[in-house]
Amino acid sequence: MIRLRQVGVATLIVIGSGAGGLFGTLLIGHNAVQAAPAALEAQQFRLVDDAGNLRGLFGYSDRGTALSILDPDGKVRAQLALSDLGPGIHLYDESEKIRGSFRVLDQGAGLFLCDETGEPRGEFQWTENGTALLFFDKERRKRGEFSLAGDGLGMIFRDKNEQIRGKFQMIGDDASLRFYDAQGEVLLASP
Numbered sequence: 001m002i003r004l005r006q007v008g009v010a011t012l013i014v015i016g017s018g019a020g021g022l023f024g025t026l027l028i029g030h031n032a033v034q035a036a037p038a039a040l041e042a043q044q045f046r047l048v049d050d051a052g053n054l055r056g057l058f059g060y061s062d063r064g065t066a067l068s069i070l071d072p073d074g075k076v077r078a079q080l081a082l083s084d085l086g087p088g089i090h091l092y093d094e095s096e097k098i099r100g101s102f103r104v105l106d107q108g109a110g111l112f113l114c115d116e117t118g119e120p121r122g123e124f125q126w127t128e129n130g131t132a133l134l135f136f137d138k139e140r141r142k143r144g145e146f147s148l149a150g151d152g153l154g155m156i157f158r159d160k161n162e163q164i165r166g167k168f169q170m171i172g173d174d175a176s177l178r179f180y181d182a183q184g185e186v187l188l189a190s191p
Contacts, residue, residue: 047056049072057068064083068076071094079090088103097118102111108127115121115138123134130149137143137160145156152171159165159182167178179188 044057044059046054047058049055053072054074055070055072057066057070059066059068064081066079066081069078071077073094075092075094075096077092077094079092081088081090086104086106088101090098091100093099093116095116097114097116099114099118100112101114103109108125110126111124112120113122117138119136119138119140121136121138123132123136125132125134130147132145132147134142135144139160141158141160141162143158143160143162145154145158147154147156152169154170155166155168156164157166161182163180163182163184165180165182167176167180169176177188177190178186181187
């Protein structure tokens with residue numbers, strides 16, 4: 001009888017220890033800090049909200065690498081990208097047309113402002129040769145330009161065929177103003 005009681009007590013101790021260990025692992029181990037993997041590889045990482053809607057995307061394609069931020073409707077509204085042209089930050093409207101972009105280029109940097117169709121209408125560029133502010137019409141034709149280079153500055157006005165029709169230049173203390181006809185002949189010059 002004593003032997004049966006000892007086996008029963010030993011069995012209860014073993015079962016209790018096992019159950020307690022399992023319960024402890026479930027309770028404590030669930031919140032235990034686990035070591036992070038040394039590396040995690042993928043071609044795309046997706047960020048979703050509580051409802052499972054895509055809100056962010058970090059990925060790679062043949063066009064480059066990009067981190068995209070999406071609105072609640074799943075439309076890309078902002079993007080940090082790296083392509084063959086260099087790094088850039090791009091901002092999009094609710095119809096996913098690009099409306100603004102900042103890019104670092106091989107020879108400088110540029111800020112581009114676009115219309116509702118996504119076409120550039122204004123551009124601010126910096127290069128080692130100078131700084132320029134460019135204006136485009138709806139057909140993407142350059143119509144105006146303001147530039148600074150060295151100790152000179154200039155303003156150029158173009159017609160719808162992109163022919164120069166007016167030019168103001170100042171180099172050092174010397175200034176000139178010229179107006180041209182459609183064929184490029186000088187109509188008025190000072191000095």
